[in-house]
Amino acid sequence: MIGQDISIAAELLKKGExxxxxxxxxxxxxGNAFDAFAVAKIFEIKNRPRFNPLIVHIKDLDxxxxxxxxxxxxxxxxxxxxxxxxxxxxxxxxxxxPDIVTAGSPKVAIRIPNHPLTLQLLQKLDFPLxxxxxxxxxxxxxxxxxxxxxxxxxxxxxxxxxxxxxxGIESTIVGIENNIPVVYxxxxxxxxxxxxxxxxxxxxxxxxxxxxxxxxxxxxxxxxKHYAPKxxxxxxxxxxxxxxIKDKKIAYITYGKDNLNINSSNVTIYNLSETQxxxxxxxxxxxxxxxxxxxxxxxxxxxxxPDKGLGKSINDRLKRxxxx
Ligand code: TXA
Ligand code: MG
Numbered sequence: 001m002i003g004q005d006i007s008i009a010a011e012l013l014k015k016g017e018x019x020x021x022x023x024x025x026x027x028x029x030x031g032n033a034f035d036a037f038a039v040a041k042i043f044e045i046k047n048r049p050r051f052n053p054l055i056v057h058i059k060d061l062d063x064x065x066x067x068x069x070x071x072x073x074x075x076x077x078x079x080x081x082x083x084x085x086x087x088x089x090x091x092x093x094x095x096x097x098p099d100i101v102t103a104g105s106p107k108v109a110i111r112i113p114n115h116p117l118t119l120q121l122l123q124k125l126d127f128p129l130x131x132x133x134x135x136x137x138x139x140x141x142x143x144x145x146x147x148x149x150x151x152x153x154x155x156x157x158x159x160x161x162x163x164x165x166x167x168g169i170e171s172t173i174v175g176i177e178n179n180i181p182v183v184y185x186x187x188x189x190x191x192x193x194x195x196x197x198x199x200x201x202x203x204x205x206x207x208x209x210x211x212x213x214x215x216x217x218x219x220x221x222x223x224x225k226h227y228a229p230k231x232x233x234x235x236x237x238x239x240x241x242x243x244x245i246k247d248k249k250i251a252y253i254t255y256g257k258d259n260l261n262i263n264s265s266n267v268t269i270y271n272l273s274e275t276q277x278x279x280x281x282x283x284x285x286x287x288x289x290x291x292x293x294x295x296x297x298x299x300x301x302x303x304x305x306p307d308k309g310l311g312k313s314i315n316d317r318l319k320r321x322x323x324x
Pocket of ligand 2: 132133141
């Protein structure tokens with residue numbers, strides 16, 4: 001059922017059920033983070049490998065010391081500056097967080113989501129919410145309640161409808177390794193914004209080369225194939241490919257004032273932002289990929305964005321979608 005009732009949502013969660021919740025980034029599949037059984041249900045519903053840990057969503061900064069130890073002051077500073085918002089920090093966990101949440105890692109990922117309904121919901125609970133994105137493993141993250149309904153509706157009893165997600169791509173994940181700040185996933189807060197606060201960071205968004213997919217990886221969002229639509233996606237400008245694929249139904253993802261000189265009825269153009277606004281483009285990315293996947297398009301061509309700000313995060317999602 002889709003609804004906007006936080007009391008129903010709270011009751012289900014207190015009973016150990018798993019429900020979908022809205023956040024500013026993407027919808028989450030949430031359960032009581034202190035309850036290993038509830039968390040196990042999340043993995044099952046999502047068909048997610050157990051080595052892939054979950055983010056813990058908390059209501060405010062005061063909650064940090066309840067679940068984390070010795071938080072590095074740079075990470076705490078980032079959390080203060082960007083919360084509630086699309087930032088996740090990776091910190092040492094306390095035993096109250098069950099190992100299944102972190103896939104056995106001594107570190108837990110935490111964030112304060114910026115969505116009024118979910119913040120009100122968290123206020124009603126005396127536990128935080130473990131929640132991955134509410135999509136089947138490796139598919140596109142949902143940015144509306146309807147998308148969750150279509151993908152997982154038969155597996156969960158309640159979807160808390162908070163409308164369309166404003167940011168539209170997942171949170172940026174930051175941690176500290178050997179005393180150096182590391183970005184593990186590009187997301188809704190840009191690298192530039194983070195560096196403005198704490199100085200240079202290392203970007204480590206790909207899986208270390210010596211590890212395979214079924215070993216524990218530092219942040220499994222680093223898996224090469226991720227966020228993938230079912231349709232084939234190739235990266236580049238449409239002009240490069242048009243002659244090779246002209247007998248196919250094509251979706252072209254672009255931005256800005258792209259003066260395309262193509263009079264071919266088999267191309268549908270999806271312009272993510274005519275004014276080249278990267279925030280707008282990010283907010284439309286997954287929704288657009290999802291829409292294209294539902295259509296009769298056979299192949300997607302996507303132009304890369306300028307490699308700065310949220311453009312970096314968008315390009316990261318496009319490149320992973322292309323590597324299937
Ligand atoms: O915006 C978001 O972060 C959304 C919303 C729902 O909050 N959540 C989300 O969760 O994207 P998920 O599970 O789809 O992606 C979380 C990423 C995964 O790549 C996971 O491996 C990593 O965070 N992660 C979570 N806990 C971790 C931990 N303890 N250590 C390392 N990586 C962790
Ligand atoms: Mg995900």
